[in-house]
Amino acid sequence: MPKWDTLWVWDLRTFRPYALKIEHNAVDASQFRKISPLPISAPVVEHMSAGLTVLDEGYKNTAVVKSQMTHIDGNKGTLAYRGLPVGYCFENHDYEEVAHLLIFGNLPTPEQKRQFRINMAREMVPDPSVMRTVRAFAPEAPAFLTISAGLSAWAASDPTKIPVHAGDRIYIGKMDATDNGVYRSLAAMMTVTAMTACHQMKKPFVAQVDSNLSPVDNMLIMMGKTDRFGNVDQKFSRAINKLWILFADHEMTNSTAAFLHASSSLSDPLSSMACGVAACAGPLHAGAIDLAYKRFAEIRETEGGVKQHIDDCKAKKCRLMGVGHRVYRTVDPRVGYLRDMMSQFENEVQGNPLLEVAKEIENAVFTDDYFLSRKLSINADLYGSFVYAALGFDVRIFTPLAITARTAGILGHWRESMQVQPCLWRPRQIYTGKLAEA
Structure with missing residues (x-):
């Protein structure tokens, strides 16, 4: 048989x-x-x-790991973390709880949540060398480069956490060390992002950390997002805690793969995170968030507006940011929740002249046969920037904030990889050049 x-x-x-x-x-x-x-x-x-x-150029149809974390059904337009729909997580939990779910496999108990905060607060105080590194960059420098350097400085501040210095197997199969690496890396990413934002805006940075607060709240306080009493502004806290749930993980993305590619050599997580940041900042990945926002401004000032821009995109002269997705064949499931968040900041959002550009693009996508026949719909990049803008964040920090949100998912994948036999990622190639003569 x-x-x-x-x-x-x-x-x-x-x-x-x-x-x-x-x-x-x-x-x-x-x-x-x-x-x-x-x-x-x-x-x-x-x-x-x-x-x-x-031969699979660009890994278009190749799976590189087995994972129990995140599942996407592109045809149905669904996204779930550990079996929980992203909508359920969005409506019932905060980012801290979803980060715990992704990394450790369960929603935290009150005691686990308290311990999560303590562990994060302990790691969020940077070595002075990190601040010196960030300040060495011009405030106008692309934020992801400053953050990558800051993460490298953070890693260098404690060589005992680097395998090539302290031993090749300080993480693999050793979950206590791995979990410490998770906390350290997530804390570093959040702190360096706050540090970079302050540097860009030429504002003072204060590493004020309270173990009773969530990591998001501590980051926002570092960024100066406080009320007149010096407490975290709850408007910012609620918004970021919800927004980041939508971007916490997205299966095996380019940046997650870049991180895991580096860490497959048993590199430390902070060095691997610098690789992930570089990948994430590209315009075909999370960089599309602020690139879309900038493109809306260009379209608004261009003769012919949205119609001309869409015609140019159809003619392959440029890309239509915020439309189409490699995974989804229907509306990105995160879009509806982004609209809900925009409605909470109606005055700020409606006063943004770029919103009309985004809405006009969405209307064209839902009515134009060109997009309908190709099953192209809008994605989270179309509206992802408007909540950050409504909160008053500078456009230069949009992408770093999105990268920081994704860090929980990336570290969850890394933690999974540290529990199995190590496997160096080394793709093959197809040689098409001339052969050397014998």
Whole structure:
């Protein structure tokens, strides 16, 4: 009887059949290495060396890990963290609780939440070298470069946390050390982002940390988002706690993969985070949030406005920011919650002239056959910037805030990877150049 969980391949070069096991609707790519053009009498090692390679440029259809964290159904337009719909998390929890869910696998008990705050507060006080590093950059420098340098300085401030200095296996399989690395990395990311925002705005930075407050509140206080009594402004706290839930994780994104690629060499999490930040800042990733916002301003000032811009996009002259997604074939499930948040800041949002540009783009996407026939819809980038703008954040810090929100998910993936046998990520290539003469 044939096994129904099997992919049969018949190689017409050799007329040999191969049975490849299917598991979780996927085929282990290493199985293709046994499909070789060599004679059947060739040694096994030579068959493996000459075996078939799967070419997948840009990892368009390649899974690189197994994960229990986040699930997306692009056709249905759903997003869930550990089996909980993102809408449920948004309506019933704060970012701190969702971060705990993603990283540790459960929503925290009151005691776990208290301990989470204590652990984070302990790690959020930077070494003086971090502040000197951030201040070495011009305030006008792209924020992600300043943050990457700040994270490197944070890592360098304690070499005992770096495997190449202290030992190659200080994290892998050692969950206490891994969890300390999680707290340290998340704390560093939030603190350096606050530090960078203050530096950009030429405001004083004070590393004031209270273990009774959430990490988000401590970060906002560092950024000067306080009331007249010096307490965190609750308007900011509520908004960021909800907004960041929507961006806490998104399966295996480019920045998550960049982090895990670096950490697969058993690099420390802070150094790996610097790689993730660089990837996240690109215009095809989280950089699209503030790039979309800037593009709206350009469209508003351009003759022909949205219609001309859409025509240019159809002609492949430019990209239409905030539209289309590699995963979703329907409306991004986060968009509705972003609209809800915008309605809470109606006066600030409605007074933003760029909102009309975004709405006109959305209307075109939902009525134009060009987009409908291609199943292109709006994504979170279209409206993600407007809540930050309504809160008075400078456009230069939009992307770093989005990156910081994603850090919880990234570190959750790293924690998963530290519980399994290490595997160095080293993709293959297909050589198409000239061969050297013997």
